[in-house]
Amino acid sequence: MPRHQDPDNMPTIEQRRDPLFPIYLPLQIFDNEEYDCRTPNEWLLLGVEPGSQDRKPIPGKALLPTDDILGHEDPKSHDLIYQWTRVGVLDYDKKTKLYLVHKTDERGMVRDADWMPILNGGMTPQGRASLLPCQYWVPRVHLLFFAEDPHVFAQRVVSANNLRKKTQALLLYNLYVDCMPVDGLQSIDERSLAKMKQLAIVTSNLRKECRVLNCLNALEKEVSLDYERTMNKISFDRVVTSKPQTFSYVTLPEKEEEKVPERGM
Incomplete structure (x- = not known):
């Protein structure tokens, strides 16, 4: 996860730390959607049972912060710890290409503040209520559906991460060349x-x-x-x-x- 840069604690070249430069590019912009076996609409339809008009949450795992308060206030904080957490997928935003997920409780249930089941992504005739602390909008590369092949999903994450490393390295390379003096050439x-x-x-x-x-x-x-x-x-x-x-x-x-x-x- 990209973090805030600490100018007072930047690693030096002599330390040879890996990575030497912090990651500042989000992983989702390098995601390859060809790895997906279903469209977002097809994923949401998995929560609709035959004969029912309600859409239930789709089970999966998402990479989320363990501290929900700080996770919403400052998701790039160095004090945050991210881990794969069981969630229920509620909805999808076509404009941002993000999925709305809800952390499950100890029983593996998805419940709102009144301990009621969340149906249809939390949409009611009055609209959707404000996000709960345990709800997040996440990109597809941070979300693993239980109905997909985990090996293919792992390849998807590795492919996006390798492309991000290559892109960031090339950006730094061109920066080095652009900063070289041209006087006397x-x-x-x-x-x-x-x-x-x-x-x-x-x-x-x-x-x-x-x-x-x-x-x-x-x-x-x-x-x-x-x-x-x-x-x-x-x-x-x-x-x-x-x-x-x-x-x-x-x-x-x-x-x-x-x-x-x-x-x-």
Whole structure:
């Protein structure tokens, strides 16, 4: 779970702690919905018995904080402990793609404050009441239905976590390259840049457009900056590759193999 960063207790590179940098990206944005065997509506229909108009909670487990008060006030607190808890799934929000879950009691029952069964997600003709302390809106990757294969769900969580690690590592890598100074670097050849400009306005109509000519200076600066960044990237990759133990916290992007076309260029 992402936590608040403590600027007074940040790990140093020399400590070689794992992870060196705190997790700040939520896991649900990397969730692959292809792992799901049912749609959200189909999951909710499991709580409807034949001949009944009421929808009961669907049993499952959710990753929830043990302290319900602090869990609602500050879910990123370092004092919170998260664990997989038995819940009843009440409802689903299509806009946020979150499930409403309710912690079960010691008997495994889902009851409201008046000890009455919660039906139809807690919706009444007057609407839904305010959330109880034991109720949470959770993403699908934090919710395991008892009616699904737990091995497939574990693969789903591992896949999302690996993709999050890779994305965060690439974000840090690009940040390192962007922060490298460009003063003193070899600039792009003026003849090459002039040829690019000539090819860009080769159409006669474009040469007459004042707006295009005014944008050329901005485009020229962008091309020069991209060239200098590429030079920094090459130098950075060479240094990291030559000293892998020193820069063990840096993840280089994977090189994509160029596909040779079957015909033509």
